[in-house]
Amino acid sequence: MQVLLTGSSGWLGRFLAPLLRKAGHDVTGLDVASGADTDIVGSVADRALIDRVFAERGIEAVIHGAALHKPDIIRYPAQRFVDVNVTGTLNLLEAAVAAGHDRFVMTSTTSLMIDQRIRDEAGDAAIWLDESAGPLAPRNIYGVTKLAAEGLCRIHHLTHGIGCIILRTGRFFPEDDDTHQLLSGPNMKANELLHRRLTVEDAARAHLMALEQAPALGCETFILSAPTPFSRDEVRGLKQDASAVIARHFPDAASLYARQGWHLPRSIGRVYDASRAERIMGFRCETDFGSVLAALREGTDMPFAHDANYVSPQVQSLAD
Known part of the structure; x- marks a missing residue:
């Protein structure tokens, strides 16, 4: 198929474009910043x-x-978020319907599921988050506009029948967290594979699978995160003594971490449950926390990317 990939210069795009081509698709990359996989420099807000x-x-x-x-x-006003995340999505959906398309895949975010209560993690148990969580009350303009974009996908499916798959991805950025500095970047990423992270490679694979299955699935929303080893009945223990819960699942985790000079999480406040994507779409992330421990045992490279100096092409273009 002739596939339009927006965001082709971004972190996901640079992994997804080659995967699409390997699967036999012809890819047109569109991004506001130039890049190896970007054919057209421009904005989705430009109808x-x-x-x-x-x-x-x-x-x-x-x-x-x-x-x-x-x-x-911190870089753009709220109106720019509306222009890109909402109007841009509407432009693409209307163009796809007009062209008679039967499939549309949108990258969304688990961030829109995190209201201030969840963000504060003030309760005595971890919050279990799956696609049924709600009511949704995003805490910033990013989440508000992504939730609106999801709604546009749903109404275009209902009105026009186009298959729309919405992928709420957990974290897969390569740089350090911009709000938490207590742990090293690799240590934090390893910990997050327990409950809120996936690799960019797995994110790319999920998008390819969604593209293939969208017409048959209709309109579906899936959380994407590495499969958590935890269950719902462990949420209180995760909040109060996560290390003890982790030890039940991975008895040698503490010793492997100690050799690395790393620290296991003392408390986990939220868990993303990605099992629905496996049940409905047949997708399961290949990399999980067990992959980290295997690398520590064998002395091999971590199974995820980390680049403390990564700057997105869009931000770099602003600095140039």
């Missing part, structure tokens, strides 16, 4: 550009990964 790309490239399907993200809040 005339979108219509021209569809016409000239014969686009048959869309994977919509372009967005302004949470770190962009």
Whole structure:
């Protein structure tokens, strides 16, 4: 198929574009920043550009990964988030319907599920988050606009029948966390694979699978995160003494971490349950916390990317 990939210069795009080509698709990359997999530099908010790309490239399907993200809040006004995340999604959906498409995949975020109560993690038990969690009350303009974009996907499916798969991804960014500095970046990423992170490679694989299955699935929303080893009946223990719960599942985790100079989490306040994607779409992340421990045992590289100096192409273009 002729696939339009938005956000093609971003972290996900640079892994997803080659995967799509390997699967036999012709990829047109669209991004506001130039990149190796970007054919057209421009914004999804530009409807005339979108219509021209569809016409000239014969686009048959869309994977919509372009967005302004949470770190962009300090760089752009709220209106820009609406323009890109909401109007941009609407532009693509309307163009896809007009072209007679049967599939549309949108990268969303688990961030829109985190209201202030969940963010504060003040309760005595971890919060178990799956696709049924709600009511949703995003705490910033990023989450608000991504939730609106999800709604646009749903109404276009209901009105026009286009298959829309919404992928609420957990964390997969390569850089250090911009709010937590107590642990090293690799230590934090390893810990997060227990309950809120996946690798960019797994995120790319999920998008490819969603593209293939969208017409049959209709309109579905899936959380994407590494499979958690925990169960719902462990949420109190996770909040009060996560290390003890982890030890039940991974008896040698503490000793392996100690050799690395790392620390296991003392408390876990939320757990993303990605099991629905496995049940409905047949997708399961290949990399999980067990993969980290295997690497520590064998002395091999970590199974996830970490780059403390990573700067997104969009941010870099602002600095140039």
